[in-house]
Amino acid sequence: MGAALYPESLIRVHSNTLSRSIMGNTHSMSTSSLLSSNNADEARSAILSFFDAPSGYTVVFTANASGALKLIGESFPFAPDSSYVLGADSHNSVHGIRQYAAEKNAQVSYIPATPQGGFYLDVAKEVLFLNRPTIARSGASLFALTAQSNVSNTKNPLWSLAYASSLGYDTLLDAAAWVPTSSYSLRAHPVDAMAISFYKMFGYPTGIGALIARTSFLTRLNRPWFSGGSVSIVQAPGTAFTRAERLEEQFEDGTVNYLVLSAITDGLRFLSGYQPFLPLRLSCLLHYLVDELQQSHHPDGSPLVRVLSRRPTSRVRRVGEESDTGFSLSFQYLLPSGNSIPLAFIEYLAQKHNIALRTGCMCNPGGAAALLGVQDFMELLRPSTQLRDFERIVGRELGVVRVSLGLASSFQDAWRVVQFSRRLVNEQWRQWYWDQWLEDCGVIGQAL
CATH class of the missing domain: 3.90.1150.10 (Aspartate Aminotransferase, domain 1)
Structure with missing residues (x-):
């Protein structure tokens, strides 16, 4: 859960790939850059397939699961009449989103933990219902669920995502501790956004994770800044800019870790052979x-x-x-x-x-x-x-x-x-x- 032991076979395959390929920055049209771009597209496709994602989802590459959660925190349209609901038994990166909510005067509400971690179902429903979006509280509200606690070993009920969604919440899933040893289907348990780290799943590579999100959800987020790779044109001096044409690239700051993208595809293929057992x-x-x-x-x-x-x-x-x-x-x-x-x-x-x-x-x-x-x-x-x-x-x-x-x-x-x-x-x-x-x-x- 903290970090999987990387398989020798995965390292060998990736080493061979690096030794016979020249890859370059994806923000170019050179032959080496196109190879990296193809690897990125293959990795995105493999991720969506691995998590059984229906159409309408895309993948944003991040440094890790915490980076994916931070993307949501800094970009979510919190407002004074918004709510951020989360479980007490959550990772610090989920707790940290409350700082963004508080800065915009949104209400932060906790679902208390049971003595063994996780939460009681009826208590979770009550907290979600009391803080739900209403006519008087029309701001966008977010429910963050920790799929599996990294300390209490609790698997929280995934039905709470559907319940929160029915009340008008946007839903965020921290799946970092769940997916290394349990399967997850976005078709069976849809969520607006999900954060993962690949090194927790199959050990290698480190330094890359993903935010898997609905495109309709991403279009509603407001990024507080732009950077190289996330824009196509910038007025300088001035204030005008145009974000990148591809939606996922609007959330990828700078250059993605393009040398390891093929290892994600290989790692998911490796893990899929073992995960049922x-x-x-x-x-x-x-x-x-x-x-x-x-x-x-x-x-x-x-x-x-x-x-x-x-x-x-x-x-x-x-x-x-x-x-x-x-x-x-x-x-x-x-x-x-x-x-x-x-x-x-x-x-x-x-x-x-x-x-x-x-x-x-x-x-x-x-x-x-x-x-x-x-x-x-x-x-x-x-x-x-x-x-x-x-x-x-x-x-x-x-x-x-x-x-x-x-x-x-x-x-x-x-x-x-x-x-x-x-x-x-x-x-x-x-x-x-x-x-x-x-x-x-x-x-x-x-x-x-």
Whole structure:
């Protein structure tokens, strides 16, 4: 979910493409530029096909999913009688759109998170209904849905998109965490705009994502500036300018990363061969991880692990079947006292054992606060508050350990995490590494 492991075959294919081709800036008519333009068109077509997009959609290339979300935030026609509705359990890039809404005096409304992340269906409907566009509130309103939480592992109900649309909202989907391991059809679940990052899906290339949007929606957006590539003519000096003829190019600032566009087409082809099987395999791995970790106990019988994220209600049994959650696990390692083991120490241990995991709040403050039960403390935050200040207010370290399963995850990976975890119950083993950690970090006067 943070970044997929890139397949060797994809790197080899792309390396061969680069070695036998000369590509140039797409904003030209030279032979090398036309090759890049053809690669861009093929990539756009492959993306629309991969997500089963009906006619009326186009693809805007961005630096990543955050760049796609920023495009919407800066261009959406917010007004004093507009609403921006989003879930508390969203990525910071979705939260960040509220800055653009606030600058134009639009109303920002949150759907509160449940203790396990995501939101209750009836609460979401109520918030959407109360803030819906009306005759008195005629400004354009936006509903941003996080398809899958990157910290709570919750898959939010896609029906909320259709419900919001029926109330008059424009709809935006953050699909960055969903699409690496689950299929998505824009024909079955239409949305006005959807943000993705390709490196989260198949690992390579980094530095490029996409905004997949209805052309009718893009024509209603107001870009606050123009740049090279997004215009065809500019009066200088003066104020007149004409935007690029192709709609998607009006939103692509400067030169797109043309050297890697063919890798997107190849990557989608690669992923499409595995995606039907991913939920079945990853469901088995996730259930194994949860079962084994929850059976790990200290010698006194106290639990080693506290699982915080949402777990699937059932196993995936067939190829093509989808899971009702994602395939990540957010949890805390506990001492016999019940206090959590410091996250920095866990990262240190994992690095020593060549295990890649992540700690912290995963750029998702609302979801993490829900899992950690500190939502009420959010009201105490001020613009200058740092994480250490917030932890001092709460009285404990904030964050979780996250294990993410994806395209390249194997049973051996899951097994190694379990074996690593079981060694944590050995006090002597733990203390030896603790002393090494203090020495390596130069930390003095702390005790486990």
